[in-house]
Structure formats: C-alpha cells, structure tokens
Amino acid sequence: MTKLAESWAAGDKRAVGQGTLTRQWAMVIDLRKCEGCTTIDKPPQCVEACNRAHYLPEGQQWIRVVVERDQRGSFFRPIPCMQCENAPCVQVCPVGATYRNASGVVLVDNNRCIGCRLCMAACPYDVRVFNWVRPPTPPEAALVRYSPEFPVPHRKGTVSKCMLCAHRTAHGELPACAAGCPMKAIYLGDLTTDVATNGDEVLQLSTFLSENHAYRYRGDLGTRPRVYYIPGHGEAFGRRPGA
Amino acid sequence: MSEARRLEAQLLGVLARPPRWYPFIVTLLAGVVAWAFYAWTVQYRIGLGVTGMHNRVPWGLYIINFVFLIGISHAGTLVSAILRITAAEWRRPITRMAEVITVVALMTGALMVMVDMGRPDRLLYLLRYGFGHLSSPILWDVLSVATYLTGSLIYLYIPLIPDLAMLRDRLGPKVPGWQQWLYRTLAMGWRGTPRQRARLERALTVMALLIIPIAVSVHTVVSFVFSMTLRVGWHSSIFGPYFVVGAIFSGIAGIITAMAVFRRIYRLEAWITEEHFQKLGWLLLALNLIYLYFTFSEYLTMGYQPDDAEAALLRLLFIGPYGKIFWPMVLGGLVAPALLVMVPSVPALRSLRTVPVLRPVPIALTAAGLLTTVLLARGMPQAAILPAWLASWETLRWPLLGLGALLILSLVPVLQARRVASLVTASVLVNIGMWLKRYLIVVPSLAVAQTPFGAITYRPTWVEYSIIGGTFAGFALLYLVFSRLFPIVSLWEVREAEDSAIREPADVGTRPYVAPAGGRT
Ligand code: SF4
Ligand code: SF4
Numbered sequence: 136m137t138k139l140a141e142s143w144a145a146g147d148k149r150a151v152g153q154g155t156l157t158r159q160w161a162m163v164i165d166l167r168k169c170e171g172c173t174t175i176d177k178p179p180q181c182v183e184a185c186n187r188a189h190y191l192p193e194g195q196q197w198i199r200v201v202v203e204r205d206q207r208g209s210f211f212r213p214i215p216c217m218q219c220e221n222a223p224c225v226q227v228c229p230v231g232a233t234y235r236n237a238s239g240v241v242l243v244d245n246n247r248c249i250g251c252r253l254c255m256a257a258c259p260y261d262v263r264v265f266n267w268v269r270p271p272t273p274p275e276a277a278l279v280r281y282s283p284e285f286p287v288p289h290r291k292g293t294v295s296k297c298m299l300c301a302h303r304t305a306h307g308e309l310p311a312c313a314a315g316c317p318m319k320a321i322y323l324g325d326l327t328t329d330v331a332t333n334g335d336e337v338l339q340l341s342t343f344l345s346e347n348h349a350y351r352y353r354g355d356l357g358t359r360p361r362v363y364y365i366p367g368h369g370e371a372f373g374r375r376p377g378a
Numbered sequence: 379m380s381e382a383r384r385l386e387a388q389l390l391g392v393l394a395r396p397p398r399w400y401p402f403i404v405t406l407l408a409g410v411v412a413w414a415f416y417a418w419t420v421q422y423r424i425g426l427g428v429t430g431m432h433n434r435v436p437w438g439l440y441i442i443n444f445v446f447l448i449g450i451s452h453a454g455t456l457v458s459a460i461l462r463i464t465a466a467e468w469r470r471p472i473t474r475m476a477e478v479i480t481v482v483a484l485m486t487g488a489l490m491v492m493v494d495m496g497r498p499d500r501l502l503y504l505l506r507y508g509f510g511h512l513s514s515p516i517l518w519d520v521l522s523v524a525t526y527l528t529g530s531l532i533y534l535y536i537p538l539i540p541d542l543a544m545l546r547d548r549l550g551p552k553v554p555g556w557q558q559w560l561y562r563t564l565a566m567g568w569r570g571t572p573r574q575r576a577r578l579e580r581a582l583t584v585m586a587l588l589i590i591p592i593a594v595s596v597h598t599v600v601s602f603v604f605s606m607t608l609r610v611g612w613h614s615s616i617f618g619p620y621f622v623v624g625a626i627f628s629g630i631a632g633i634i635t636a637m638a639v640f641r642r643i644y645r646l647e648a649w650i651t652e653e654h655f656q657k658l659g660w661l662l663l664a665l666n667l668i669y670l671y672f673t674f675s676e677y678l679t680m681g682y683q684p685d686d687a688e689a690a691l692l693r694l695l696f697i698g699p700y701g702k703i704f705w706p707m708v709l710g711g712l713v714a715p716a717l718l719v720m721v722p723s724v725p726a727l728r729s730l731r732t733v734p735v736l737r738p739v740p741i742a743l744t745a746a747g748l749l750t751t752v753l754l755a756r757g758m759p760q761a762a763i764l765p766a767w768l769a770s771w772e773t774l775r776w777p778l779l780g781l782g783a784l785l786i787l788s789l790v791p792v793l794q795a796r797r798v799a800s801l802v803t804a805s806v807l808v809n810i811g812m813w814l815k816r817y818l819i820v821v822p823s824l825a826v827a828q829t830p831f832g833a834i835t836y837r838p839t840w841v842e843y844s845i846i847g848g849t850f851a852g853f854a855l856l857y858l859v860f861s862r863l864f865p866i867v868s869l870w871e872v873r874e875a876e877d878s879a880i881r882e883p884a885d886v887g888t889r890p891y892v893a894p895a896g897g898r899t
Contacts, residue, residue, distance in 0.1 A: 194433075201830040214829055223608060229516035230500075230507040249503050250426075250496015252436040253516055257607040261829045265436060265496065267427030291425050292496030353828075356608055 158238045159326035160299055160361065161340070162310075163349065164213055165333075167367025168320035170374040171200055171211035175317060181213055184315025188300070190287055192270035197262070197297040198312050208376030210368040213321070215312065216241060216262045216297035217352065217360030224254035224263065232293075239326075239361060240299045242283040248293035255294060259356050263296045309334050318372060324363075382873040385471075385649050386544075389865045392644055393545065394552040396862055399643075407855040414848020417841045418493060426496055428841045435824045435836040439846050440494035445816045446628070447487030447849070448523070448600050449621075450809075453629020454480030455530045456593040457661075459586040468657060470875050471649045474868045475640060476633050477534040482856045483632075484527045486849045491519075493845055515606050518599040526589075526596045533585045535564075536578060540870040543568035557863070597625040604819065610687040611680070611823035620672045624812060627665040631715075631808035634658050636857070638802045640866055649867065652797055659801045662808070663719040670712050691826045699835070700822050703814050711811010718804035721790055722797040731794055740790045 172179050179200040191197065198215040219225075222241050224233050232248035235241050255263040270289035279287045285302035286295060300310035304323065308314070313321035313333060324331035324340040331340040343349075349363040368376035421428050431438045454476040461469035492498050508517050542565035550558065568574060601621035604612040614620075634655060641650045677695075680688045695704045721727060730736050793800035825834040860866070 199829075203830055212830075226513050227515060227606065229511055229514035229520075230503045231511045232507075247500075247503060247507065248497065249500045251494070251516055252496065253514070253603065253607075255433070255436040256604075256609065256824065259608045259828050261434065261827070261831070264433045266425070267432070268425040294496075358608075 156327055158304070158328075160218070160238050160240055160304060161324035161326050161331075162215065162218070162299065162313075162362045163322040163324055163331055163340070163343065163365065164362065165320045165322070165347075165365045165367065165371075166210055166212065167365060167369065168318045168371045169200075169211050169213060169316075169367070170318065170369030170372045171202070172317070173369075174372050174374065179211075179213070180315050180317055181312035181321060184311045185297070188303075188311035189285075190273055190276040190289075192266065192289060195264045195295065197264070197295070199262075205366075208368060210376060212352075212364070213312070214260060214262060214352070215362060216299070217260050217358065217362045218299055220359035220361060221357060223257040223259065223358060227253045227257045229253070236284075236301070238301075238304075240301050241296075242298050242301060243286060243294055243296060244283045245286050245290040245293040245295070246281065248290075250292040250294070252294065259353060259358060260360075263294050265294050266291050326361075380876060381648070382869070382876045385646075385867065385872060386869050388645065389867060389869065390545070390548060392861075393863070393865065394549060397643065400858075400862065404855065404858065407851045407858070410851035411848050411855060414845045414851070417844035417848070421493075421841050421845075422498070428839060430836055430838040430842060432836075434827070434831065434834045435821060437494070437820055437824060438836055439838050439842040440490050442813070442816045442820050443846050443849060444487050444490035444494070445600055445621075445819070446813050447483045447490060447853075448597060449625035449628045449812060449816070450632045451480045451483035451487060451526070451530075451629065452593060452597055452622075452625035453633055454478070454483070455526075455533055455589050456480075456626065457630065457633065459533070459589045459593075462582065462586045463590075467875060468654060470871045471646075471867050472633070472637060472654055472658075473537070473871070474534075475636050475866055477530065477537075478857060478860050478866070479629070479632055479636055480530045481527070481534055482853055482860070484523065484530060485856070486853050488523055488527070489852075490849065515599060515602045519603060522592065522596045522599050526592050529585065529589050529592050533582075533589055536581050536585060537868055537871065538864060539565060539568050539578065540570060541865050541868065543570065544869065545865070560863070594622055597621045604823075609823050609828075610685070610826050611691045611819070614676065616672060616676055620669075620676065623665060623668050623672060624815065627662070627669050628809055628812035630658055630662045630665060631805035631812070634662065634801055634805040635809065638798065638805075640861065644861070644866065646867065649872070655798050655801045659719045659797075659804070662801075662804065663716060666712060666716045666719070666808070670716070673708070673712070687826055687828070691822060694822045694825065695818065700818060703818055707811050707814040707818060711807055711814060715804035715808045715811070718793060718800050718807070721794055722800050727790065727794050730790060 181198055182196055182200060185191070185198050186196070189197065198213055200211050200213045202209055203212050204210075218235075218239060218241050220235075220239065222233075222235065225235055225241060228234075228248075229251060230247055230249055232244045233241065233254050234244070250265070252265060255265060266289055269291040272288040276287050279285060281288065282302075284298065284305065286298065289295060300308070300312075303310060309323050309332070310321070313323055316333075319333040319335050322331040322333040322338070322343075326340065329340045331338050331343055344363055344365075347365040349365050351360045351363055354360070368374060370376070429438060429440075458469065458473040458476045461473065492501060495501065504517065504520055508514075508520070511517065542561050546558070546561040546565045549561065598618040598621065601617040605614055605617035607613060637650055637654065637658075641647055677692065681692055683689070694700050730739060789803075793803065821836050825836065827834060
C-alpha cells in the first residue's frame with residue numbers, strides 16, 4: 136500500500152520535469168471478480184461505500200449493481216457514471232452546470248444547476264439522480280464546504296451523480312466504491328501514465344484492457360465512456376453464471 | 379346600417395357593458411387559477427417530489443403541457459400571417475382571435491417550463507450563463523419562444539391600433555377612467571391619416587413575413603429538446619417537421635374551437651359564418667392527413683428496426699400499458715376528426731338521415747364491430763386464424779378502447795346536417811388527441827429502460843393535475859379578459875373590406891379613418 140500511495144499521491148497533477156502532467160482518470164471494472172457480493176451474503180459493498188462517502192439521501196444511488204444475461208448466463212454489472220468523453224449531459228446543459236474538468240471527470244455544479252433535468256433525459260446510462268425534495272444533511276456533512284468535486288451538502292432541486300470521487304483521487308485515494316469493493320474488482324486508471332490499480336496491484340492500463348477483451352458499455356452510442364468492463368460472470372470467486 | 383357598423387355596435391356593446399354571465403365565469407376561472415397557485419406553493423415549498431416524477435421519468439405533465447400549449451400557439455399568428463400575405467379576404471373577422479390565442483398560449487406555455495424547473499429561483503441563470511452554452515437545446519427554446527412571443531405581441535398590437543383609436547373616440551365616458559386611459563395610451567395618437575395608414579400596412583406586411591419563419595423555428599426547436607438526445611423514440615430526424623405539422627394541426631383546431639365559443643357568447647353568427655368554419659376545416663383536414671402520414675412513417679420505420687429498445691417502445695405503445703392512450707389517440711384523435719370534417723360534405727351520407735331504414739346503420743355498424751372483436755378476443759373458434767398475441771383479451775383491450783372512441787361516428791347522421799357542430803366536435807377531439815399524443819411522446823420514451831430496470835411507471839399527482847387545470851383556466855381567463863377589453867374581431871379590417879367592396883375597385887385601404895365628432899383633431 137505504501138508504494139501505491141506514493142504512486143498516486145500526486146493526485147490530479149504530477150510534476151514531470153519542468154511542467155506538470157494532468158491525470159486522465161478512467162475506471163476498469165473486472166466482471167470476472169464481481170459476484171454482486173453474493174458469496175459474502177451482503178448487499179453490494181461498492182454501493183454502500185459510495186452512499187456513506189457522499190452522505191447520499193435515501194433513494195439515491197450513484198453506482199448501481201444490475202443483473203444482466205449473456206449466452207453464458209447471468210452476471211452483475213456495477214454502473215457508475217461513465218464519465219463520457221463525448222458526454223450528452225454536458226452538451227445539453229443550458230447553464231454549464233454540468234462540465235468536464237481537466238482530468239476528464241464530468242462534474243455537476245449544484246450551485247448553478249437550474250433543475251431542468253434535460254441532462255437526465257439525455258444520459259444514456261440512467262445514472263443521474265435528482266434531489267426531488269430537500270435532502271437531509273447529517274451533522275458531519277453540514278461541516279463540509281461545498282464544491283463540485285465533493286458535492287456535499289446536497290442541494291434541493293438540482294441533479295447529482297457519481298463524480299468519480301474527484302475529492303479522493305485529488306489526493307491519491309481510490310474512489311470510495313473501488314476502496315469498498317471486497318473483491319477488488321474496480322480499478323482506477325490514468326490514461327496519461329497508463330497505469331491502473333485496485334489497491335492491491337498496479338497494472339499497465341492498456342495491456343490490462345487489451346489482454347482481457349475490455350469493452351465499453353453501449354460503446355456503439357459514441358459517447359466514448361471512460362469506464363471499461365472486462366467480461367466475466369464473477370467466476371474468480373467460484374460463482375457459476377447459470378445460477 | 380351596414381354589416382360592419384352593426385358588428386361595431388355589437389362588440390362595442392360588449393366592451394361598454396359585459397354580458398351578465400361574465401363576472402361569474404371570471405370568478406370561477408380565477409378560483410381554479412388560485413387553487414393551482416396554492417398547489418404550486420406546495421410544490422415550491424417541498425420540492426418536485428410532490429409530483430409523480432422520479433429519477434427514471436424526470437419529465438411529466440408539465441413538459442407535456444408545455445409542448446401542447448406551444449403547439450396551440452402555433453396556428454394563431456402563423457395562420458393569420460399566411461392569410462394576410464395571400465390576401466385571403468375571408469380572414470378578416472377571425473385574425474384577431476387567432477392572434478390572441480398565440481399570445482395567450484405562449485405565455486401559459488412558458489409558465490409551464492418555469493413550473494417544471496427544480497430551481498425556479500435560478501431562472502435568470504439562463505441569461506447569466508446561457509450564452510456560453512448555446513449548444514443546449516433549452517437555450518434554443520428560450521430564444522425562439524421569447525422571439526415568437528415578442529413578435530406575436532407586436533403582430534397583435536399593430537392591427538389593434540386603429541380599433542383602439544376608435545374605442546378611444548367612441549366609448550369615451552361609457553367606460554371607467556382607467557379603461558379610457560388604456561385606450562388613449564395604446565392608440566398612440568392614431569388619427570387614421572393616409573401616412574399613418576401606409577405605415578401601418580407596411581409594418582403589418584413586414585411582421586407577417588417575419589413571423590412565419592419564427593413560428594416554424596419555434597416548434598422545430600421544441601422538438602429538438604427531445605430529438606437531440608439518444609433516447610429511443612426521440613432520436614429521430616423527422617421530429618422537427620413532425621412537431622411543426624402537429625402544432626399547426628392542433629393550433630387550427632384551437633382556432634376553430636375559440637371561434638365557436640366567441641361566436642356563441644358574443645352573438646357573432648352574422649360575421650363568423652359557416653364559410654369560415656369550412657375553410658379552416660379543410661385546412662384542418664389537410665394537416666390531419668399529413669400528420670397521419672408522419673405518424674405512420676415514424677412508427678413503421680421504428681417497427682422495422684431489429685433494435686430491442688425500439689421494439690420495447692412499440693410494445694409499450696401498441697399493446698402495453700400505453701395502449702389505452704395510444705389507440706384512442708390514433709382512432710379518436712386522428713381518424714375520427716378526419717371523418718368528421720368530411721362527413722357533412724359527402725352527399726351520399728344524407729340518406730343515412732333521410733331514409734328511415736338506414737337510420738340505425740351507423741350505431742349498428744359500430745356495435746357490430748365492437749362485438750365481433752370482443753367475441754374474437756374471448757376465444758371464439760374463428761380467433762384461431764389470428765396470430766396468438768392478437769387473439770388474447772389482454773392485447774386487444776386497448777385497440778378496442780380506441781374503437782370505442784370511434785363510437786362518436788354513430789353521431790354521423792346528426793352531424794351530417796350540422797357542418798359547424800361537426801367541425802367543432804372534430805376540433806375538440808383533435809385537441810384532446812394531440813394532448814395525449816404529447817403524453818405518448820414524452821413519457822413512454824422515458825419509461826423504456828436504457829439500462830436494466832424493473833417496470834417504470836409514472837403516475838401524476840394532484841399537484842400536477844391542479845397546476846395543469848390552472849393553466850387551462852388561466853388560458854381561458856386571459857382570453858376572456860382580452861375579449862372584454864378589446865374587440866375580438868378586427869373591426870377596421872372588416873369595415874375596410876366593406877368599404878372597398880362598395881367603391882369597387884378603387885384604392886383598397888387608403889380611405890382614412892375619420893374620427894367621429896368628439897374626437898381630437
Ligand atoms: S454516463 Fe451519463 S451522466 Fe455520466 S458522463 Fe455519460 S452522459 Fe453524463
Ligand atoms: S438539470 Fe442542472 S445539470 Fe442538468 S442540464 Fe439542467 S441545469 Fe444542467
């Protein structure tokens with residue numbers, strides 16, 4: 136872990152020679168390892184970790200775990216925001232409340248959002264959620280200073296979504312879901328330096344993707360997601376897809 | 379007394395002393411509006427959570443009603459402009475009504491968007507930040523609706539000026555002081571001099587020419603809010619023209635309905651004649667057929683796709699939970715009106731009324747149709763020839779409901795003799811149908827899951843229904859109040875037509891309006 140911390144500690148920017156280098160965050164989800172937390176008999180731990188980390192109001196999930204089927208049987212798919220490079224949500228926002236930051240993370244400025252919800256209609260991955268009523272603010276969240284990188288406390292009448300834990304990656308921590316996954320199925324990657332890690336191992340991102348037939352969810356849409364999936368059925372933990 | 383003068387007397391009478399029912403209706407409408415306002419305060423306090431919308435169906439009745447009202451707004455100014463440019467003489471008694479519809483519908487429609495916003499307090503952010511984000515279809519909407527509203531107000535106002543001057547001069551002390559002041563100020567010193575008239579005519583022509591492309595742009599960009607997304611059923615290049623045609627279609631139906639109402643309440647039968655209804659009726663029919671054609675090509679193309687999502691959407695619409703809206707919309711809102719417009723013009727149908735034995739035929743036919751379908755659905759042996767999915771009650775009940783909507787056709791013999799009633803019935807059906815159609819555009823596409831989800835439903839709440847009811851009441855209220863303060867028929871234009879007819883074929887429209895005694899010189 137210390138090695139890892141060193142490698143990521145520089146966060147979004149890292150000094151390289153004279154200038155700085157900007158991270159381009161990506162995520163890899165290894166579906167061979169994701170078994171929906173069924174083998175440990177718990178609700179999906181990534182979801183729980185995310186809910187805790189962002190004090191999510193009831194009814195919101197910034198990452199969901201859904202069941203899908205293919206020829207070999209059923210499998211679990213965690214769906215965070217895909218941080219699309221060609222993001223429909225960014226294009227349609229009339230006030231620029233949704234934008235991509237320098238590291239390629241799509242953020243929402245809840246102090247600017249007018250709550251038109253066109254971005255929700257436009258997102259092809261159904262990941263955006265709305266604060267339909269005043270979200271409760273737990274005492275510990277009340278002290279947080281709001282920023283789009285850590286959109287807490289939540290604002291009534293505005294949209295929210297997964298922001299790839301911009302507040303955590305900025306100082307070299309894994310996103311809450313990746314840190315919370317007991318199977319270490321979620322990797323944070325950086326396209327600039329071509330590395331990825333799940334907290335246990337550090338890999339070369341491009342090799343990892345190509346060797347394991349990684350793909351992007353609904354890639355045909357042309358939204359160019361920054362989230363990659365490695366096909367699988369949770370078999371790394373002995374799950375049988377027929378089940 | 380000439381026709382035009384009688385019309386003037388009639389309408390000035392309304393302005394000087396409103397009909398007896400007027401205060402009651404106004405109070406009633408204002409009550410509904412007040413209730414809607416209360417519902418809105420509840421929504422403002424608690425949040426949009428009091429509506430039936432949720433994360434998977436983030437848009438509901440408000441957006442549907444927005445599209446509907448913008449659609450209604452369409453025909454007024456557009457039709458009036460086209461008729462003016464093409465110098466269609468029969469337009470004269472109806473242009474004003476049409477123009478007012480546009481303004482009122484645009485105002486209520488724009489209100490719907492504000493009601494729908496999660497943060498209405500941040501409305502002005504659209505101006506503050508918007509211009510850096512012109513890629514957003516919402517901004518296109520804001521810009522074009524604002525332009526259209528401004529343009530329509532000007533286009534309503536310009537031909538109102540000569541009438542205002544007449545009100546100023548003729549009503550005088552018959553109306554309260556503020557009303558006199560209103561006419562005096564708005565008339566802007568109109569004296570009807572040849573120079574003023576020439577300017578007025580020129581301004582009108584310029585506005586009429588400008589307003590046509592603006593009107594077309596408005597509904598096109600309303601459709602872009604949907605079609606610029608990747609959603610199934612929305613992402614379609616036909617959406618622009620489809621919306622424009624739909625808007626003009628429902629707008630004309632709106633004009634016909636309003637004409638019928640005003641003709642009745644202000645006793646204008648002598649000026650708004652069957653001819654006006656029939657002419658607009660043919661226009662309605664033409665747009666009806668174009669709309670049917672667009673609808674057909676839209677769904678056929680969709681149905682031919684091997685895509686799962688498109689198939690899922692069509693299933694939802696045709697035999698799924700939205701079938702109970704879809705079939706009445708198609709049969710009751712598109713097919714039935716087309717037939718109703720044609721019915722009085724088919725002489726052969728007269729025998730349905732005049733020959734006694736034929737009288738029960740329409741009802742019998744409808745009943746027989748319904749009965750056969752039900753029997754088939756209930757598993758008569760003959761039903762075996764139908765494909766399995768068609769032969770079950772569950773899948774058939776919605777188309778049946780639509781057929782039920784066609785029951786209106788059993789009224790054919792009655793309507794055959796009453797052209798106006800037939801057209802007004804058609805118009806009301808069209809407007810109901812088009813409202814439902816907007817529901818079918820907005821909700822089912824959102825309800826088709828793009829990522830795995832259970833069934834997605836949307837059930838509006840009392841807050842939404844109240845606010846929708848309130849906007850319609852507000853619409854009627856504004857319209858009525860306008861007709862109480864200003865002549866609902868363009869009096870000087872009617873008179874101009876009469877004058878030029880008398881002095882055939884001398885210089886049309888150059889005769890100055892002469893202020894009667896008492897007016898300032
Ligand atoms: S997944 Fe949706 S919310 Fe996330 S960037 Fe793409 S379009 Fe936007
Ligand atoms: S809901 Fe907010 S973030 Fe989404 S498009 Fe509207 S203003 Fe932008």
